[in-house]
Amino acid sequence: MKIVLLGSGNIATHLAQALVAKGEEIVQVFSRNLNHAKLLADVVGGEPMDHLTNIKNDADLYMIAVKDDAIAGIADQLRLVTGLVVHTSGTTDISVISSKTEHAGVFYPLQTFSKTKVISFDQVPLCIEATDERQLAVLKTLASKLSKQVYQIDGSQRKVLHLTAVFACNFPNHLYALANQLLQQNQLDFEIIRPLIKETADKVMTDLPENMQTGPAIREDETTLNKHFSMLSNMPELQNIYQTLSNSIKLMSK
Amino acid sequence: MKIVLLGSGNIATHLAQALVAKGEEIVQVFSRNLNHAKLLADVVGGEPMDHLTNIKNDADLYMIAVKDDAIAGIADQLRLVTGLVVHTSGTTDISVISSKTEHAGVFYPLQTFSKTKVISFDQVPLCIEATDERQLAVLKTLASKLSKQVYQIDGSQRKVLHLTAVFACNFPNHLYALANQLLQQNQLDFEIIRPLIKETADKVMTDLPENMQTGPAIREDETTLNKHFSMLSNMPELQNIYQTLSNSIKLMSK
Numbered sequence: 001m002k003i004v005l006l007g008s009g010n011i012a013t014h015l016a017q018a019l020v021a022k023g024e025e026i027v028q029v030f031s032r033n034l035n036h037a038k039l040l041a042d043v044v045g046g047e048p049m050d051h052l053t054n055i056k057n058d059a060d061l062y063m064i065a066v067k068d069d070a071i072a073g074i075a076d077q078l079r080l081v082t083g084l085v086v087h088t089s090g091t092t093d094i095s096v097i098s099s100k101t102e103h104a105g106v107f108y109p110l111q112t113f114s115k116t117k118v119i120s121f122d123q124v125p126l127c128i129e130a131t132d133e134r135q136l137a138v139l140k141t142l143a144s145k146l147s148k149q150v151y152q153i154d155g156s157q158r159k160v161l162h163l164t165a166v167f168a169c170n171f172p173n174h175l176y177a178l179a180n181q182l183l184q185q186n187q188l189d190f191e192i193i194r195p196l197i198k199e200t201a202d203k204v205m206t207d208l209p210e211n212m213q214t215g216p217a218i219r220e221d222e223t224t225l226n227k228h229f230s231m232l233s234n235m236p237e238l239q240n241i242y243q244t245l246s247n248s249i250k251l252m253s254k
Numbered sequence: 255m256k257i258v259l260l261g262s263g264n265i266a267t268h269l270a271q272a273l274v275a276k277g278e279e280i281v282q283v284f285s286r287n288l289n290h291a292k293l294l295a296d297v298v299g300g301e302p303m304d305h306l307t308n309i310k311n312d313a314d315l316y317m318i319a320v321k322d323d324a325i326a327g328i329a330d331q332l333r334l335v336t337g338l339v340v341h342t343s344g345t346t347d348i349s350v351i352s353s354k355t356e357h358a359g360v361f362y363p364l365q366t367f368s369k370t371k372v373i374s375f376d377q378v379p380l381c382i383e384a385t386d387e388r389q390l391a392v393l394k395t396l397a398s399k400l401s402k403q404v405y406q407i408d409g410s411q412r413k414v415l416h417l418t419a420v421f422a423c424n425f426p427n428h429l430y431a432l433a434n435q436l437l438q439q440n441q442l443d444f445e446i447i448r449p450l451i452k453e454t455a456d457k458v459m460t461d462l463p464e465n466m467q468t469g470p471a472i473r474e475d476e477t478t479l480n481k482h483f484s485m486l487s488n489m490p491e492l493q494n495i496y497q498t499l500s501n502s503i504k505l506m507s508k
Contacts, residue, residue: 110446191403201454249428
């Protein structure tokens, strides 16, 4: 497929690299910042550009991987294209594109991408949606080339997934950061807690988290809960988090 | 070493198996429930028993791996032994043992153990403490046989580690469970979120979590935060957690 990539951030970069690795062709890379477009085009190929007026009209696929609030503006500039236009957002409705172009879809990778860390794309769940069956089949074929986990997901389910990802990724990472804050204050290195973090995630790869809960809250071990709470007396923010999550653990076990 | 194991739960089981695998000898297994002692002794060797009056006095090491509030009572029954007596608790002071026996120590594995999942013990951080240098050396030698990560940690640091483990393990697991609750309510399978959980933990194996934070809160993306918040309007408990943790993420980035 001839693909025009619109965006040059983490998702655009990881997606483009995965597409090229599977033999797809990036023909143009758009970014508002020409240097960003050039840097990415150097890696994945294609013509770098910072003006949407020069976008080809006859590519097979236009992949909009930009910030949510910039999607509509870009889709608006793609009114004349004949190919399939997709965005990669978890929270944005397909109508933001389908109201402007003939063929619209969504290609949402449910993963956390970072600049520095390589990811094996075949384990990334790809959530696809399209305005018609034919375009859906096109997206399904493409997605299946990249990943073993392809899901047809409608807009409302996709929004739930995006919210769920906050609970499964953003919040746990923040709790790791709070753990590190406690460690640093006590001259302990984050290294000591890494095996525990890894094992906690590993445990839910083959079982469900509700079967794997450990710790003082699930045991209703009030002695330990009180000890922990008073250890946090100088950190009301952490005390609040400790109490909120401990109560929620107790509540779920009822 | 000739080791008397006191306890038959998850930690006792995993520890005993690791010790035997390294050539140590379990000579007795105590549990209040004789059947539990027998079941474990069948696997790791030793004489099963449910009475402390029959405990040998001349073993090298007595390992108390029972619930925190049962440690003192057991230590009290070990007043006549000549070997080293340790407990495996994160929250219990060494004095609970050292006030009763000649040689006391702590042997705290900083990991989450489950009945069903095998764990490679050489990656488990072992936190050791002893009342004198000679016993500390004994524990260090033993711990180093079992694991590559051995830390000499005093009581107050150990208590911080135990608290930290709640933030790094118990709370993230509960957030996985809440994520699954959201998925189930929307006819989505937990399978779809597993790669994200794995990657989130993997990312902090080589970097620090405060450098890895993603999501709407760190971006101060109020549009998405508000969308998520209103999606949880029927679940005040989750709404509270969402707000508490999002605020904490914003606060840390200041």
